[in-house]
Amino acid sequence: MNLTKEQCQFFQDHGYLVLRNILADTEVADLQRWAQEVYDWPRNDNSPWMPYEEVNAEGKRVLCRTENYANYHRGFNQLLRGPKLLGMLRQLAEEEMLLFKEKINYKLAGSGGFSPYIDSTAYTHIKNIKHLTILLAVDPSNATNGGLNVVDGINLEAGELLVFGLYLAHRSGANKSSSDRKAIYTTYNCAREGDLHDPYYEDRKTLWPPTHLKKEGEEYAEGALRYGFGSPMLSVAMGRHSSALGTMSPDETVSHILTLLTTHGQGDYIGEPISQLAHSLQCAHFASQQSSDPEFIVAALLHDIGQFLPATEARSLSLSVKSMAENVGRVGHETIGAEYLRRLGFSRKVTELVAAHVPAKRFLCAIEPSYYEGLSGASKKSLQFQGGPMSEAEVEDWRNGEWWEDMCRLRKCDDSAKVVGLEVEDVMAYRERIEKCLSGQNLEYLESV
Numbered sequence: 001m002n003l004t005k006e007q008c009q010f011f012q013d014h015g016y017l018v019l020r021n022i023l024a025d026t027e028v029a030d031l032q033r034w035a036q037e038v039y040d041w042p043r044n045d046n047s048p049w050m051p052y053e054e055v056n057a058e059g060k061r062v063l064c065r066t067e068n069y070a071n072y073h074r075g076f077n078q079l080l081r082g083p084k085l086l087g088m089l090r091q092l093a094e095e096e097m098l099l100f101k102e103k104i105n106y107k108l109a110g111s112g113g114f115s116p117y118i119d120s121t122a123y124t125h126i127k128n129i130k131h132l133t134i135l136l137a138v139d140p141s142n143a144t145n146g147g148l149n150v151v152d153g154i155n156l157e158a159g160e161l162l163v164f165g166l167y168l169a170h171r172s173g174a175n176k177s178s179s180d181r182k183a184i185y186t187t188y189n190c191a192r193e194g195d196l197h198d199p200y201y202e203d204r205k206t207l208w209p210p211t212h213l214k215k216e217g218e219e220y221a222e223g224a225l226r227y228g229f230g231s232p233m234l235s236v237a238m239g240r241h242s243s244a245l246g247t248m249s250p251d252e253t254v255s256h257i258l259t260l261l262t263t264h265g266q267g268d269y270i271g272e273p274i275s276q277l278a279h280s281l282q283c284a285h286f287a288s289q290q291s292s293d294p295e296f297i298v299a300a301l302l303h304d305i306g307q308f309l310p311a312t313e314a315r316s317l318s319l320s321v322k323s324m325a326e327n328v329g330r331v332g333h334e335t336i337g338a339e340y341l342r343r344l345g346f347s348r349k350v351t352e353l354v355a356a357h358v359p360a361k362r363f364l365c366a367i368e369p370s371y372y373e374g375l376s377g378a379s380k381k382s383l384q385f386q387g388g389p390m391s392e393a394e395v396e397d398w399r400n401g402e403w404w405e406d407m408c409r410l411r412k413c414d415d416s417a418k419v420v421g422l423e424v425e426d427v428m429a430y431r432e433r434i435e436k437c438l439s440g441q442n443l444e445y446l447e448s449v
């Protein structure tokens with residue numbers, strides 16, 4: 001099909017385009033039959049398609065999506081890799097596109113929504129690809145049943161589609177209707193980047209296998225972060241439906257954090273005479289002498305978590321933060337750490353305190369000359385790279401923020417936490433308090449990833 005100049009221009013201007021007359025009635029009927037066929041496909045050890053389950057509101061395990069089905073379904077393969085869709089994409093991208101990944105989401109009646117999200121860095125672990133995504137409605141999709149919203153909110157009838165680019169923020173509401181709704185999401189990359197479809201699914205299969213192939217007792221922590229993050233699929237590990245999921249069950253998240261601290265915290269705290277872990281524990285120790293607020297104490301314990309992450313994880317978070325905000329220059333460990341904790345489901349207070357521990361130093365240096373004098377040599381040096389003391393306007397802004405006093409107090413704990421040989425509580429002492437800070441309020445369901 002040929003797109004009009006106006007349609008192409010609309011896509012360039014808005015980052016999305018709705019196409020309503022792309023499939024004939026018979027093709028829509030085919031589409032609905034095929035989607036049901038894929039839904040009904042058997043699940044065994046050898047099935048190459050990838051079905052994922054969630055736990056629904058009644059506590060039952062149900063299918064929530066199937067991935068990687070185009071290679072095994074003639075109809076879908078011809079449609080998703082056929083001239084109609086690829087031709088349309090070529091006109092929008094102004095170059096040839098190839099199928100990168102495909103899934104059918106089964107958004108059940110009563111299931112939750114997905115928070116705003118952009119796709120620009122979702123696939124950087126495979127390649128930093130330029131991609132376009134098509135949402136093809138199998139069933140009508142609207143505000144009542146949790147259809148995808150872009151800026152204006154969009155209703156789609158069965159067979160209608162929405163194409164969107166990597167920088168379009170999108171979200172969807174809950175399905176408040178009484179019927180389930182199927183939707184196909186297919187992502188395409190530029191042909192010049194090569195056929196990345198099978199490598200993508202190889203990686204996914206290893207890190208985040210279909211639900212029925214997951215091994216009992218294995219955590220799949222990396223896959224949960226990369227592929228399952230914030231999605232209903234995680235409810236299976238939790239064993240219950242939840243409208244408020246972090247990336248893992250709270251118990252798993254706590255274990256994961258404790259493991260990170262103990263295994264990656266043995267390294268030097270750069271320029272200081274103690275280890276990273278000892279520094280974190282001392283900071284939490286001083287915080288707990290000042291307050292019994294678990295969020296304050298846990299933020300103190302985890303304030304440097306951005307330094308503990310494996311390099312690949314830190315890099316991908318840094319890219320992700322950059323893509324979400326404009327004019328972001330260097331992304332510091334405080335921002336990476338805060339974003340990491342937010343993804344794990346930590347409360348807003350914890351993440352904001354962690355994010356603030358570097359700006360707090362800049363604030364204190366601006367208002368307390370004696371504070372600056374008291375800093376260690378290494379800390380004085382790093383201040384230069386952190387932007388120096390705050391300007392007057394920044395100081396005023398800071399004072400208008402929530403929790404700014406806690407942020408300053410935490411910073412002072414951080415500064416004191418450099419005592420050689422100080423005996424403090426072990427990391428395991430914080431298990432319960434960490435769990436208390438997992439509110440799940442930062443829930444994000446990434447429907448399109």
Ligand SMILES: [Fe+2]
Nearest residue numbers: 279303304414
């Ligand atoms: Fe620190």
